[in-house]
Amino acid sequence: MELLNDMALFVEVVKAKGFRGASEATGVPNSTLSRRISALEKAIGLRLLHRTTRKVELTEAGQIYFERCKRIVDEARLAHEQLGEMLAQPSGVLRVSLPVDFAVIYMAPLIAEFAERYPGIGFDFDLTPRHVDLVSEPYDIAIRMGEPESSHLIARPLASLVPRLYAAPRYLERSGEPKEPADLEQHECLNILKANTWTLHKASASIQVSTSSRFTINSVGLIRRLATLGMGIMLVPEAIVMDDLAAGRLLRVLDHWHGKPTPVYALTETRLLPAKTQRFIEFLKERLG
Template identity: 75%
Template sequence: MDDYLNDMALFVEVVKAKGFRHAAETVGIPNSTLSRRISALEKTIGLRLLHRTTRKIELTEAGQLYFERCKRIVDEARLAHAQLGEMLAQPSGTLRVSLPVDFAVTYLAPLIAEFADLYPGIQFDLDLTPRRVDLVSEPFDVAIRIGESESSQLIARPLASLTPFLYASPGYLARAGVPEKPADLARHQCLAILKTSAWTLRDGKRSVTVPVNGRFVLNSVGMIRSLANVDRGIVLVPREVVEDDLANGTLRPVLPAWYGTATPIYAMTETRLLPAKTQRFIEFLQERLARR
């Protein structure tokens, strides 16, 4: 029975890795041994689970059904082990997290450092990338994502909602003038993400959409912040991103009664069954971000 359960877990790893070689590296056994174990599993069941070619594997109809059932069993078993381990010690192991670059650098870095101090047994493998990693086939425990949660089979846990406000440097405002109403933004240099042609602003009661333009088209909040600091224009970003700039006076609020559309932040996981290290990390971010 033990070998049977172990082979189920190996089968799940092969499917997640989309091949024997990567799965063998993950579980630490020879490729030939892994292939032999899966063949034995198919023989025991009496059905072919995988179509094998020289380049890839594909699930058979029976294999797809078996994978869905086995994955739940394997996740439950891993969670049980993690929860029992919690009774003896603090969470430990390597926490693999995918993070959006600018948000991580300007906002999450001190929070991650604080979490690391709380849990010295956890090692961190942080991947800062603009792409949306595949949590099913790539070895990440959690991905932090900004914006609306896409419709998928992933589990989305809300962490926070960040509201953007308008800011500019004193030097820029001295040169270009201070906007007195949202419509004035049309004649200003506005530093916008990607090719945004308009900003929707609210003051609690009213909502207006104003055209914006500028010389710079960017996909980096960090770069937008830097350009605003050297008098290049007006930005619409969450206060949390520019707290240091406001404190030292290199940026100041513009039209402070007006704000943009709030942006949700999510922790995305492949499953609801989380090991202690991942659960603690998500709970920590939820608690700290709620304070702000």
């Protein structure tokens, strides 16, 4: 590699017809150029340049060496450019860990759109709630919701989803529509696992509400389905229920109140990412944002 660099510097000196012009073109100081060319001459055992105070001229051996060096350097540069273009093209298999419900309910159409945009990429999706090990397991990226845990991994924010309250028309007809957050204490509130409080915000105000439910659930997808069947009120980001809202299966409740925003972020082991992973993160930022 050092020899190739010296050959490239020799070509620049010849093309510039002097060390000063080559120095301006390459950013390498005159003294360094002169020393490197002298070392090159010593290494091959031939004088390549006649040096004068005004310019440099090629010796006969230097002319032959220059033509060969130029061909080698040009081929090396072309190969480098072609390799860079190849590496910049998104290709290969993208291995992604995703939260189950978020992937099925919301990410599926985005994944389809991304796949159409980049036909050279294959996909290996693992839908799991567990925290995969990006160091020892073969994943390129993990998409997670909630506050990122402190770790050695790189967390890139993708979006912030605001949870709001929703219920089916049949539930509201049967149980009545809450008018204030405190009214939720008298309603069936569908929570993740055994959460028994909701913290709601409106402008600068906030309130904590005690909630209760007959159901203990660890799936947002099941909570959503039960809500559409009239089994209670849920607090989820609008992205999860857009289709149900459009179809009238769910309605907004307590319009001016919302839960704490939920961050969505991408986890990677390193900042040095292949094109397939970079494009996926950029796409999700664009669409989720």
